[in-house]
Every structure is written in structure tokens, then in C-alpha cells.
Amino acid sequence: MKRAIFLYSSREGQTKKILSFIMQRFTGYQCDLVDLHDHPRPDLSQYDKILIGASIRYGHFHSSLYRFIDVHQKALVHSKAAFLCVNLTARKEELLKDTPEGSVYVQKFLKKSKWSPEMIGVFAGALRYPRYRFIDKMMIKLIMSMTGGETDTSKEVEYTNWQKVSDFANSFLVCK
Incomplete structure (x- = not known):
């Protein structure tokens, strides 16, 4: 059976809720939902798909996101991995704040992170x-x-x- 891991950094639970929603679509996969704040060290090579979701608070991602990426950067680059950003600014879809190009948070992430995911989603939170x-x-x-x-x-x-x-x-x- 195929495997997928959904890793999240969530303050109030909306990012976890979004990842759980996505996970439901992964029928035919064994799925794991993991909190990045618990400092996990999964063997990412065991997964066919990897999705990392993180929320913004006061303009920043939680430091656990960057720690995780630092540790797993090589595995993320060589796998089917995607990233999603959850923030309140993304509610302004008409201003394209819900796109990777229009999200200042994603742009800052791409400059700061050692990982440049090929697939990025930006969603409004709660x-x-x-x-x-x-x-x-x-x-x-x-x-x-x-x-x-x-x-x-x-x-x-x-x-x-x-x-x-x-x-x-x-x-x-x-x-x-």
C-alpha cells in the first residue's frame, strides 16, 4: 500500500484541520498525521507523498518548521513533497494573497528555507x-x-x- 505523511505546524488547529481534509482524499494510502511541534524524525524515504502545512502567527512560521526542514532537506528535495501555508491574509483572494507569488509569507519562506517545494498551496485560515x-x-x-x-x-x-x-x-x- 502507498504511504503519505502529513506534517503540520498549527497554533489554533486550522492547519491541522486543512491537512486532515486533504488526507481524506488519499484513499488507497496509509496516512500519518504528525505535529511538527513534537520534533518528529520520521524516515521520509518510507513515504510516497509528503505534505507539510504551516500557519503564520505575527508574520512568521513557527521555528519547528525550519528545524524540520533543516534536518530533512535532502529527503524533501528527492521526494514527492509539497508545502502549504495557512494565514489570514490569504482571505484576500481578489488581491492574489492566496497564491505563492502573491503571499509575502511564502516569498519569505522561500528565501529563508533550504527547501524550495515544487508544489505550494496558500490558504486562508480561521x-x-x-x-x-x-x-x-x-x-x-x-x-x-x-x-x-x-x-x-x-x-x-x-x-x-x-x-x-x-x-x-x-x-x-x-x-x-
Whole structure:
């Protein structure tokens, strides 16, 4: 049986939710879902497909993403591996913020990372005000007010375009 590994760096769970959604499309694969924050050291050569998903918080990916890539860079380059970025800016699809070329976060990632994935997805995340600590809630509210987003701290808003995620999943599933 074919194998796929889905590695995620998620703060509030939306990246994990997106990877779980993609994983459901991988019928005929034995799939593993792994948290990058746990500092895993899987043998990537055992997998036919590798997908790494990471979220942005305050303009940055978590350091565990870069540590993982540093350790596994050669395996990632020589495998069928893809990357996806989850952030709130990607909600601005009309400004192409949901594309690798239009995402400042992906562009920074490509400059900083030792890995340049051939396939990259950019998806809007979710705003989970009630789950945030007070300081995070206020900082995110400030950022959202500056960018024209939701500022009602009693709300949770999911911006993820699930059709776009499904299209990415289908493309990644058939990539050779």
C-alpha cells in the first residue's frame, strides 16, 4: 500500500484541520498525521507523498518548521513533497494573497528555507478570537482592523476556501 505523511505546524488547529481534509482524499494510502511541534524524525524515504502545512502567527512560521526542514532537506528535495501555508491574509483572494507569488509569507519562506517545494498551496485560515489569550486577541484585533478584517472578539470566522483546498488535494494526489 502507498504511504503519505502529513506534517503540520498549527497554533489554533486550522492547519491541522486543512491537512486532515486533504488526507481524506488519499484513499488507497496509509496516512500519518504528525505535529511538527513534537520534533518528529520520521524516515521520509518510507513515504510516497509528503505534505507539510504551516500557519503564520505575527508574520512568521513557527521555528519547528525550519528545524524540520533543516534536518530533512535532502529527503524533501528527492521526494514527492509539497508545502502549504495557512494565514489570514490569504482571505484576500481578489488581491492574489492566496497564491505563492502573491503571499509575502511564502516569498519569505522561500528565501529563508533550504527547501524550495515544487508544489505550494496558500490558504486562508480561521480567526478564533474566543480561544486566544487576551494579549493575542488584542494584537490580532489590531492587525485585523488595519487590514479590513473582523474585529468583533466574540466571533470565530473560518476563511478557508474549501474548494481551493480540495483542488490542491486532487492536484497533489495525482502529481508524479
